[in-house]
Amino acid sequence: MSDGDNCRVTEQNPAAVADLARRSRIAGRSLAGANRGVKDRALHAMADALAKAEDAVLAANESDVAAAEQAGTAPGLVDRLRLDPGRVGGMADGLRALAGLPDPIGDVVRGWTNPNGVQVRQVRVPLGVVGIIYEARPNVTADAAGICLKSGNTVLLRGSSSAAASNAAVVTALRSGIRATGLPADVVQLVPGPRTVTDELMAARGLVDVLIPRGGAGLIDHVVGNSRVPVIETGVGNCHLYVDADADTEMALEIMINAKVQRPSVCNAIETLLVHREIAEDFLPAALRRLAEAGVTVHGDERVAGYGTVVPVTDEDFGTEYNSLDLAAAEVDSLDDAIDHIRRYSTGHSETIVTDSQSAAARFVAEIDAAAVLVNASSRFVDGGEFGFGAEIGISTQKLHARGPMGLPEMTSTKFVVSGAGQIR
Amino acid sequence: MSDGDNCRVTEQNPAAVADLARRSRIAGRSLAGANRGVKDRALHAMADALAKAEDAVLAANESDVAAAEQAGTAPGLVDRLRLDPGRVGGMADGLRALAGLPDPIGDVVRGWTNPNGVQVRQVRVPLGVVGIIYEARPNVTADAAGICLKSGNTVLLRGSSSAAASNAAVVTALRSGIRATGLPADVVQLVPGPRTVTDELMAARGLVDVLIPRGGAGLIDHVVGNSRVPVIETGVGNCHLYVDADADTEMALEIMINAKVQRPSVCNAIETLLVHREIAEDFLPAALRRLAEAGVTVHGDERVAGYGTVVPVTDEDFGTEYNSLDLAAAEVDSLDDAIDHIRRYSTGHSETIVTDSQSAAARFVAEIDAAAVLVNASSRFVDGGEFGFGAEIGISTQKLHARGPMGLPEMTSTKFVVSGAGQIR
Numbered sequence: 041m042s043d044g045d046n047c048r049v050t051e052q053n054p055a056a057v058a059d060l061a062r063r064s065r066i067a068g069r070s071l072a073g074a075n076r077g078v079k080d081r082a083l084h085a086m087a088d089a090l091a092k093a094e095d096a097v098l099a100a101n102e103s104d105v106a107a108a109e110q111a112g113t114a115p116g117l118v119d120r121l122r123l124d125p126g127r128v129g130g131m132a133d134g135l136r137a138l139a140g141l142p143d144p145i146g147d148v149v150r151g152w153t154n155p156n157g158v159q160v161r162q163v164r165v166p167l168g169v170v171g172i173i174y175e176a177r178p179n180v181t182a183d184a185a186g187i188c189l190k191s192g193n194t195v196l197l198r199g200s201s202s203a204a205a206s207n208a209a210v211v212t213a214l215r216s217g218i219r220a221t222g223l224p225a226d227v228v229q230l231v232p233g234p235r236t237v238t239d240e241l242m243a244a245r246g247l248v249d250v251l252i253p254r255g256g257a258g259l260i261d262h263v264v265g266n267s268r269v270p271v272i273e274t275g276v277g278n279c280h281l282y283v284d285a286d287a288d289t290e291m292a293l294e295i296m297i298n299a300k301v302q303r304p305s306v307c308n309a310i311e312t313l314l315v316h317r318e319i320a321e322d323f324l325p326a327a328l329r330r331l332a333e334a335g336v337t338v339h340g341d342e343r344v345a346g347y348g349t350v351v352p353v354t355d356e357d358f359g360t361e362y363n364s365l366d367l368a369a370a371e372v373d374s375l376d377d378a379i380d381h382i383r384r385y386s387t388g389h390s391e392t393i394v395t396d397s398q399s400a401a402a403r404f405v406a407e408i409d410a411a412a413v414l415v416n417a418s419s420r421f422v423d424g425g426e427f428g429f430g431a432e433i434g435i436s437t438q439k440l441h442a443r444g445p446m447g448l449p450e451m452t453s454t455k456f457v458v459s460g461a462g463q464i465r
Numbered sequence: 466m467s468d469g470d471n472c473r474v475t476e477q478n479p480a481a482v483a484d485l486a487r488r489s490r491i492a493g494r495s496l497a498g499a500n501r502g503v504k505d506r507a508l509h510a511m512a513d514a515l516a517k518a519e520d521a522v523l524a525a526n527e528s529d530v531a532a533a534e535q536a537g538t539a540p541g542l543v544d545r546l547r548l549d550p551g552r553v554g555g556m557a558d559g560l561r562a563l564a565g566l567p568d569p570i571g572d573v574v575r576g577w578t579n580p581n582g583v584q585v586r587q588v589r590v591p592l593g594v595v596g597i598i599y600e601a602r603p604n605v606t607a608d609a610a611g612i613c614l615k616s617g618n619t620v621l622l623r624g625s626s627s628a629a630a631s632n633a634a635v636v637t638a639l640r641s642g643i644r645a646t647g648l649p650a651d652v653v654q655l656v657p658g659p660r661t662v663t664d665e666l667m668a669a670r671g672l673v674d675v676l677i678p679r680g681g682a683g684l685i686d687h688v689v690g691n692s693r694v695p696v697i698e699t700g701v702g703n704c705h706l707y708v709d710a711d712a713d714t715e716m717a718l719e720i721m722i723n724a725k726v727q728r729p730s731v732c733n734a735i736e737t738l739l740v741h742r743e744i745a746e747d748f749l750p751a752a753l754r755r756l757a758e759a760g761v762t763v764h765g766d767e768r769v770a771g772y773g774t775v776v777p778v779t780d781e782d783f784g785t786e787y788n789s790l791d792l793a794a795a796e797v798d799s800l801d802d803a804i805d806h807i808r809r810y811s812t813g814h815s816e817t818i819v820t821d822s823q824s825a826a827a828r829f830v831a832e833i834d835a836a837a838v839l840v841n842a843s844s845r846f847v848d849g850g851e852f853g854f855g856a857e858i859g860i861s862t863q864k865l866h867a868r869g870p871m872g873l874p875e876m877t878s879t880k881f882v883v884s885g886a887g888q889i890r
Contacts, residue, residue: 073831152853158842160852167864168834245690249864265670268690270865291887298889405882406498409593417583417885426890427585427881428577439592439674439878440695441866453864456852457830460842462716464723465851 057240060229061247064169064194067226072166072192074223076143079190082221083139086189087132089217090182093209094128100209101178108176108202121176121203131182131210134431138186141430144449145192158460164452166192168249171231171241173198173263175255178206184254185214185228187433191451196248198231198241208232242267254434257361272441274434277307277389278361279419282378282404284395285318291416292323292394293330298418299392301334305363307435308390308422312358312368313338314378320347320371336365343371358385375400379407386410388437390422411437411444482665485654486672489594489619492651497591497617499648501568504615507646511614512560514642515607518634519553525634526603533601533627546601546628556607556635559856563611566855569874570617583885589877591617593674596656596666598623598688600680603631609679610639610653612858616876621673623656623666633657667692679859682786697866699859702732702814703786704844707803707829709820710743716841717748717819718755723843724817726759730788732860733815733847737783737793738763739803745772745796761790768796783810800825804832811835813862815847836862836869 071079090097101123108118144164151161170193172184181197188195199207207230215225231237241248245268253263257276264273281299283292299310315323320343328348331338339357340350350369357368358381372378382391392414393404401415412422422445424432429447436442442450496504515522526548533543569589576586595618597609606622613620624632632655640650656662666673670693678688682701689698706724708717724735740748745768753773756763764782765775775794782793783806797803807816817839818829826840837847847870849857854872861867867875 069832154846154851154853158846162869165834265693270695270863272865288887294887294889302890401884407494409590410880412881412883414883415885416887417883418889420890421579421583421883421885421888422881426579428579438695440697443878444587444881453868455835456837456847456869458837458839458842458846459826460840460846462713462719462841463846464719464843465727465845 057231057233057237057244058247060196060231061169061244063226064196064229065247067224068166068168068192068194070224071189071194071227072145074192078221078223079143079192080139082189082218082223083135083186085217085221086182086186086214087135087217089213089220090128090135090210091132093213093216094125097128097206097209097213098123098125100205104203104205113202117176121178121206123178123206127179131179134179134183135186138190138431141190141448143190144452147449149454156463158458158463161457161459162454163457164449165455167451167453169194169196169247170451171196171198171244171248171251171269173238173241173251173253173255173259174200175259176200176203178203178210180254181207181210182214184433185211187431187448187451189218189227190431191448193451194227194229196229196231196241198238201235204232239266242269245269252434272434272436272446273438274436274446275307275389276361276387276437277309277435278312278359278385278387279308279310279390279392280312280314280382280386281310281392281394281419282314282372282375282382283316283319283323284375284378284393284397284400285316286397286400287316287319287323287394288396289319289323289326293326295392295394295416295418296327297330297334299420300331300336300367301365302418302420304365306420307361308419309363310367310392310419311360311362312370312385314370314372314381315344316375316378317343317371317373324348324371331367334365336367338367338369340369341371344369361387375403379404382408389435390414390419392417392419411435482656482658482662482669483672485621485656486594486669488651489621489654490672492649493591493593493617493619495649496614496619496652497570499617503646503648504568504617505564507614507643507648508560508564508611510642510646511607511611511639512557512642514638514645515553515557515560515635518638518641519550522553522631522634522638523548523550525630529603529628529630538627542601546603546631548603548631552604556604559604559608560611563615563856566615566873568615569877572874574879581888583883583888586882586884587879588882589874590880592876592878594619594621594672595876596621596623596669596673596676596694598663598666598676598678598680598684599625600684601625601628603628603635605679606632606635607639609858610636612856612873612876614643614652615856616873618876619652619654621654621656621666623663629657664691667694670694677858697859697861697871698863699861699871700732700814701786701812701862702734702860703737703784703810703812704733704735704815704817705737705739705807705811706735706817706819706844707739707797707807708741708744708748709800709803709818709822709825710741711822711825712741712744712748712819713821714744714748714751718751720817720819720841720843721752722755722759724845725756725761725792726790727843727845729790731845732786733844734788735792735817735844736785736787737795737806737810739795739797739806740769741800741803742768742796742798749773749796756792759790761792763792763794765794766796769794786812800828804829807833814860815839815844817842817844836860
């Protein structure tokens with residue numbers, strides 16, 4: 041239970057993942073019993089410690105960035121890795137904002153009294169030990185640590201090796217803040233070490249309660265496919281916008297541009313446009329013009345090509361989450377064809393219809409199987425912040441436990457508390 | 466989409482599991498859109514068809530029972546396999562009872578309007594394709610089919626080979642009832658074939674939405690450890706009763722006998738008794754006498770042995786779910802020692818304290834990590850029927866999605882429906 045060196049997992053001693061998980065479990069007993077006041081003080085202390093450690097964090101980050109550049113990493117990835125005073129301040133602000141959110145732990149989800157007088161209460165409790173496996177963005181380190189702490193969970197942070205120095209500096213600061221408030225620093229631990237350590241984390245069933253991968257499709261598929269620990273699948277979004285025969289074309293244009301262009305790199309941006317043939321002539325010429333003005337490359341089928349400049353679309357395009365200023369596009373003959381297309385290619389994240397038809401909207405909402413289905417609104421609204429959750433650990437695209445944007449309550453389990461006066465069956 | 470022969474998976478063609486799952490998914494589209502009236506009519510039709518097929522079901526069961534007896538199966542297992550007119554009637558009654566329960570599908574879990582006027586509703590939807598892997602009790606076939614149908618899920622039923630003929634006869638009857646109401650019979654399908662078929666079911670990620678194993682610890686461990694499809698873990702209960710220093714001894718005796726003896730074969734029966742040393746002298750002599758009268762073999766530590774006749778307890782005993790008239794017993798020095806013992810051996814099902822001390826009860830409730838924690842009541846109350854759920858697919862001992870007795874709402878997922886009038890970010 042030493043609060044000192046967190047870097048106990050080395051190439052020489054990879055089996056220590058189980059040891060980290062056990063330390064996490066023990067620290068979790070103090071955290072699970074901590075009330076909101078204690079947790080909020082810890083969050084503020086973490087923010088203060090991070091702000092104080094800004095120089096050390098930036099120096100560590102500089103070495104990560106230099107190594108990434110030397111290794112020829114793509115500029116976009118280097119940018120995601122890079123920290124500056126603004127980004128460090130943003131991490132601290134995020135921790136302080138968490139302190140302002142309600143504490144889900146102890147909430148009574150439901151409760152009743154049985155006919156025999158036995159009282160039953162279903163109460164929110166922490167999940168326990170949460171493992172986060174994430175890619176190069178060091179800000180996830182502070183973000184995930186704060187969300188887990190506020191929801192009473194201890195966290196094992198497994199970042200990418202390219203951000204190892206940055207993550208270690210951030211975690212050192214966070215732990216010093218936690219320690220100062222009297223909670224055990226082991227509520228937040230880094231899991232360093234070689235690639236095999238990730239496999240050990242995925243094998244640690246019974247020691248780790250849930251794994252949440254945050255990153256690209258490759259990372260998520262790997263974790264989902266190989267973990268023996270229960271996984272919450274987040275984030276891959278191959279999202280569609282369907283412009284129905286009865287759409288308001290102006291509205292459809294605005295939603296299309298917003299959902300594609302406002303932030304193309306995120307999972308709730310659209311990747312494919314489907315247009316009903318009856319509105320194609322009214323909608324597509326203007327749509328292609330607006331998309332071109334916004335710098336979007338349209339990968340269109342032959343029918344779309346009849347209305348403007350596109351590059352030919354392939355079946356692979358329809359299955360791709362571009363995360364860039366690219367958009368696949370097809371004309372469809374009917375709502376049924378649009379639904380069929382979406383069923384075939386959707387990752388079950390966020391799917392949108394623009395229509396003034398009640399019946400078309402109702403069918404789309406009922407028949408599309410996704411975390412979110414939108415009618416006449418931009419898919420960019422499917423987001424924990426926009427939903428008013430205040431914090432978001434990710435957007436779940438699975439059906440068990442949590443589906444859609446995950447706030448603090450989604451980071452909890454429940455326990456039935458049954459109280460009697462000696463009742464028996 | 467033929468409704469005919471359901472036995473398409475043979476040793477020659479095991480890959481057809483994926484085909485069954487696809488048929489299930491397609492049938493699910495009709496079922497997901499069916500309102501409560503349609504589903505309740507189907508449940509009644511299933512019950513009627515099962516009652517009508519009683520002779521065929523009993524004949525098929527007779528052949529299963531004869532084969533099991535010939536194979537030297539233990540009498541207890543043969544008894545669980547055996548059907549009689551009463552048990553077939555019980556299955557039909559269970560289906561009719563499901564028709565009387567509220568439909569969770571379409572329930573609005575929460576809803577709000579964003580500051581920009583965008584409306585968000587979180588609505589219950591079916592999970593999709595549910596796989597049930599279960600052991601020899603043929604009544605699970607009708608029970609699981611009914612629960613899945615009422616909650617809008619299609620089901621793939623993978624029973625044990627020893628009940629193959631019984632299960633096939635039951636499913637044939639259920640499907641004829643479903644077909645008569647206009648729903649596709651493929652909402653309920655049997656998954657026959659050799660052992661490898663179970664592995665295929667566990668590998669069918671993306672085709673099957675969730676697997677629920679129902680049976681002994683061996684089956685559950687196998688599914689949990691090997692499935693790539695998300696699993697809901699049910700049922701293993703190594704449950705403890707802790708008699709605190711401040712317990713009412715009469716109450717503790719009644720709860721102990723009820724929780725051990727009323728139905729020893731079930732998961733919410735107690736397997737270990739822990740007694741605080743300060744009450745041992747008052748409690749244990751009477752407890753050992755009452756247990757002996759009830760035919761219970763007590764496996765006690767040396768301190769318990771000082772108060773009456775016991776067989777020596779081993780560490781293995783403390784880790785065993787007996788499911789029989791056996792009880793491990795130990796004297797502990799403190800509440801802390803009781804909590805430590807339970808943390809070490811508990812399967813996280815149902816843990817009970819008997820005490821009149823508020824502070825001891827509060828600590829036990831807070832510090833024991835289990836699906837249910839009971840104060841002064843029998844653990845036998847941790848049950849879907851006792852909780853008023855009307856139906857129960859099992860008792861979840863995992864922390865994700867559902868924990869504790871699972872009713873119809875626990876068999877659902879949710880979907881966010883986001884409606885606007887053209888709003889963008």
